Amino acid sequence: LSKQEKRLSMSFMYVTFISLFIGGLMGLLQTLVRSGTFSLPWGIGYYQILTVHGVILGLVLTTYFIIGFQYTLMNKTVGMSHKQRQTAWLGFWVMIVGTIMASITILLGKASVLYTFYAPLKAHPAFYIGLALVIIGSWIACFVNFRQLQVWKKQHKGEKSPLLAFMVVINMLLWFIATLGVAAAVLVQFIPWSLGYAETINILVSRTLFWYFGHPLVYFWLLPAYMAWYAIIPKIIGGKIFSDSLARLSFVLFLMFSIPVGFHHQLTEPGIDPVWKFVQVTLTFMVIVPSLMTAFSMFATFETTGRKKGFGGLFGWFKHLPWKDVRFLAPMIGMLAFIPGGTGGIINASNQLNQVVHNTIWVTGHFHLTVATTVILTFFGLSYWLIPALTGRKLTSKINKLGIIQTIIWTVGMTIMSGSMHIAGLLGAPRRSSYSTYGGTEQASDWIGYQIAQAVGGTILFVGILLMVYIFIQLVFFAPKGEEEFPIAEEEPDAEPTPRFLENWKLWIGLTIGLILIAYAIPFMDIIQNSPPGSPPFDWPIGNS
Ligand code: HAS
Structure with a gap:
């Protein structure tokens, strides 16, 4: 570049x-x-x-x-x-x-x-x-x-x-x-x-x-x-x-x-x-x-790579994954979050179930798992190598450690916040409302504990944001100068050729x-x-x- x-x-x-x-x-x-x-x-x-x-x-x-x-x-x-x-x-x-x-x-x-x-x-x-x-x-x-x-x-x-x-x-x-x-x-x-x-x-x-x-x-x-x-990710692993x-x-x-x-x-x-x-x-x-195709493909990538490295058994391949590399860990937590996040989406899309969750804070819980965890943790995971690659610096092991701490903070904060949003939503708590106790009504008293939990989760997440902004500043201005790897994976050498019709733009549009x-x-x-x-x-x- x-x-x-x-x-x-x-x-x-x-x-x-x-x-x-x-x-x-x-x-x-x-x-x-x-x-x-x-x-x-x-x-x-x-x-x-x-x-x-x-x-x-x-x-x-x-x-x-x-x-x-x-x-x-x-x-x-x-x-x-x-x-x-x-x-x-x-x-x-x-x-x-x-x-x-x-x-x-x-x-x-x-x-x-x-x-x-x-x-x-x-x-x-x-x-x-x-x-x-x-x-x-x-x-x-x-x-x-x-x-x-x-x-x-x-x-x-x-x-x-x-x-x-x-x-x-x-x-x-x-x-x-x-x-x-x-x-x-x-x-x-x-x-x-x-x-x-x-x-x-x-x-x-x-x-x-x-x-x-x-x-x-x-x-x-x-x-x-x-x-x-x-x-x-295949290149990183x-x-x-x-x-x-x-x-x-x-x-x-x-x-x-x-x-x-x-x-x-x-x-x-x-x-x-x-x-x-x-x-x-x-x-x-x-x-x-x-x-679902993506989920299949990711499991296949993890398993084939693990087996090639000699890790056998039903779940042996799981061990080879580079859990201590934040470029992998952050997107991986993102993938895991998409299992409940996507399931929640399927629930939302089902007409009868939508009547239960629509306009409740369940929906807010859904999109904090999808966009604010799956997507954003993957974006953070990308930033650890993308920003230094763009600024001509290196991702050091110290920043990598901070990144792992950031990922853990995010996971804990989001689990508490989004989890309580999902539960409060099922109990009927509305989304987009500035009220918390609704003038002391009985039903709202069922929600308040979860709303306090949301604040606890939200505070932990804010600490995560401060740490991420600190990491960004480090990667832009203070990390040592050097060449950071731009990890783009290659195809398997024995892969079947990609059919030409997949690039038929007129057909797809x-x-x-x-x-x-x-x-x-x-x-x-x-x-x-x-x-x-x-x-x-x-x-x-x-x-x-
Ligand atoms: Fe959604 C509302 C339905 C996906 C975001 N959604 C929202 C809103 C947002 C949002 C922002 O049908 C709120 C809008 C507003 O303000 O009112 N959503 C779906 C469905 C999916 C879905 C069917 N949503 C997303 C994604 C989002 C997102 C992605 C952001 C990025 N959503 C709804 C519906 C509503 C809704 C209703 C309206 C609700 C209402 O009434 O207001 C699907 O695309 C989900 C499919 C996903 C899966 C998961 C596949 C799993 C994968 C991970 C594999 C894991 C691996 C790791 C490989 C089936 C790919 C394994 C590793 C190991 C080590 C084990």
């Missing part, structure tokens, strides 16, 4: 770790408020900090880390031209302007609309314009990545694209197609409404467009973790990629099935025909398949669009036709209604 390429990726990393600190602090404050023992000072609102927490960690940290990491992968595998780098910088600055605009409105209390920001909650127009800029900036990153692979393909006619480049392009395609929905809501509904050009807004349309984006968003977070599991074809197929399945499933977030929502909810739940169960039309076209038209008078979908300018 050239110096300029390293600087580009690092800029994204700085935003990531600043976000981690700010967002984490807000999380700590929330758990303290919910414990019933703490009130926010200086008139700061609960929903204000909840919005900062969700937007900064769920949207800003993730997007910046992912784009920065993916640039590194693309530059390493297929290269980046001068012009592409300049365009990438343009995307970065557009995203920064948008992020600053949206952050200021939230901090001033003018956009306490939560990270899902759909109507009827309304924010200052600068919040939506900021969001639109972040989306546009990220699209620039998409097109830079697409172009990088296209140029490489032209120069390597007939060759199979490098696995990691293929995966990045899938993730960016998924992001691009998904963000079209939220961009439409922001541009056509929210900006005119918040500026006062429209008097009303169609809430169901705004929520449907949000969830069209909101579910693939979670796979946009997950896929970079899967890139690491498929193609980086001294093995090879189990199957290039299986890895590509699972990514293709994510592209096709992660988008037409948004209704599983709207199962309790009136105004959507149950038949279409059923269709989308069926598709949700399809998107579980590539995760065509099928994706087809599935989206099947899942959304008719119900979306129904929603618009059945909207009550006075709530047209796009009431703009005033008077059209």
Whole structure:
């Protein structure tokens, strides 16, 4: 990687770790408020900090880390031209302007609309314009990545694209197609409404467009973790990629099935025909398949590597795993967390069970296991070698030890916090509520113990965040200079050749669009036709209604 390429990726990393600190602090404050023992000072609102927490960690940290990491992968595998780098910088600055605009409105209390920001909650127009800029900036990153692979393909006619480049392009395609929905809501509904050009807004349309984006968003977070599991972890444990074809197929399945499933977030929502909810739940169960393929593949990688190293017996291979290497341990705990995290997802997606858990703090527990453990621990695991590789330093054994302590703190804190969220949710405790005792009602007294446990877990997690930020500073400024290994695994030498159709982009994009039309076209038209008078979908300018 050239110096300029390293600087580009690092800029994204700085935003990531600043976000981690700010967002984490807000999380700590929330758990303290919910414990019933703490009130926010200086008139700061609960929903204000909840919005900062969700937007900064769920949207800003993730997007910046992912784009920065993916640039590194693309530059390493297929290269980046001068012009592409300049365009990438343009995307970065557009995203920064948008992020600053949206952050200021939230901090001033003018956009306490939560990270899902759909109507009827309304924010200052600068919040939506900021969001639109972040989306546009990220699209620039998409097109830079697409172009990088296209140029490489032209120069390597007939060759199979490098696995990691293929995966990045899938993730960016998924992001691009998904963000079209939220961009439409922001541009056509929210900006005119918040500026006062429209008097009303169609809430169901705004929520449907949000969830069209909101579910693939979670796979946009997950896929970079899967890139690491498929193609980086095998190298760290001294093995090879189990199957290039299986890895590509699972990514293709994510592209096709992660988008037409948004209704599983709207199962309790009136105004959507149950038949279409059923269709989308069926598709949700399809998107579980590539995760099961990934689980299979990971076990296969661990076992084959162990057996090659001579570890026999049913579980002998387990011993060879480098448990003391934080580059392995952190993502591995992430994988383990995905077993209950994914199971929780399957529970959420099942209609009857969703009636029990929807809008309870169980859902918050679910996404703290998935995004805030599986994904984030994998991102931390990547950072231990990625940051020094970008800053020209070395991961020392002392930092490695600190990393292991960080991983343990995170695991303990999250087990306590997310575990009590799951239990309190089953007892009926609502999510997104600033109340803790509900005026002393009997039912709330069942929850309060778990809410205190959440605060204990949240405090432990905040210590973990402080330690991670300290590690980041060490890796950027103080670790000894040197060359850190960039671990990309190779395929097994005797692997079957990857079938060519897996790179048939027209086929996969065509099928994706087809599935989206099947899942959304008719119900979306129904929603618009059945909207009550006075709530047209796009009431703009005033008077059209
Ligand atoms: Fe989810 C709500 C369904 C996965 C994130 N989800 C959310 C929300 C977020 C979120 C943020 O159907 C809240 C949104 C809001 O604010 O309202 N989710 C699913 C399903 C899956 C799923 C079916 N979710 C995720 C992932 C997320 C995420 C991934 C973030 C990264 N989710 C739902 C539903 C709701 C929901 C409903 C709405 C609830 C409501 O009513 O509001 C599936 O993708 C899960 C499939 C995963 C598996 C696990 C495979 C296991 C693997 C690990 C193997 C381990 C190894 C280690 C190899 C089947 C791959 C072994 C090693 C040894 C040493 C033993």
